[in-house]
Amino acid sequence: MANIDIAASKPEQLLGQIAERGWSSHCFSGPDLGSIVRELGRIGDCLGTRVAGRAGSLEEVIQPRTTGGAHPRSLSSRYGLGALPFHTELSHRTRPCRYLLLGCIDPGSPAAATMLLDWRNLRFSPHELDLLEAAPILVRTGRRSFYSTILAPGGVFFRYDPACLEAFDDRGRSALRLVEARIDGAASEAEAHHWSQGDILIIDNWRVLHGRSPSDHGSGRRLARILIDA
């Protein structure tokens, strides 16, 4: 994966790189947390508008959490330090954020990789795409839970997160089973990003699912995260 000088890149260059494969990785030589977060913010502001994460903050530092220490409806509350399954960030919003920006403050020891998988590589047939676009799914998010579909009309975005999507009829169950099976079978299509301090990853969240390889308690892994609507 090519690393370019991100400080010198223009928004159209960034978008071109992201369009190629659904994500883009860069090296940033800033010395500390503050400078990495500022750089993520600068890139994010070029791409769109920042949106708050689950905890309500526009800038977050994420680290592996045990099941007990995580937000009740998060993937970490279910999977803890084990591998986090592929998902779309902010699946519990009616329109998930377009871009996910991650910056490595500390890769941790042992390090855990971020896994990337383009949903188009799941090779759904036209009939299966129709099912994903039509089958109603319940998106659980407390009192604001709502009904939606895995695939947005016209395939604009793909919504998948086993922590908040729930089937309530046969079509929904078929759709969720189909996605789970394809993701399980697509391990060889996924790419692992192994972090070094200062790495920045820009992910098209409407196209590329992400997950995390298993981590350890106290590994020290810390990533800055900014979410962008566009």
Ligand SMILES: [Fe+2]
């Ligand atoms: Fe995530």
